[in-house]
């Protein structure tokens with residue numbers, strides 16, 4: 417499955433964040449990573465988590 421360009425739940429654009437997310441996750445925990453990316457909605461973060469882990 418391809419990582420979605422937009423969050424299915426809120427329509428926020430998240431597709432461009434995934435590569436950064438993977439890179440940041442090597443240094444930070446998930447909460448800190450989302451904060452760095454400006455992902456403050458749980459629904460958007462959830463796409464990253466479900467794809468990655």
Ligand SMILES: [Zn+2]
Nearest residue numbers: 423426459460
């Ligand atoms: Zn969302």
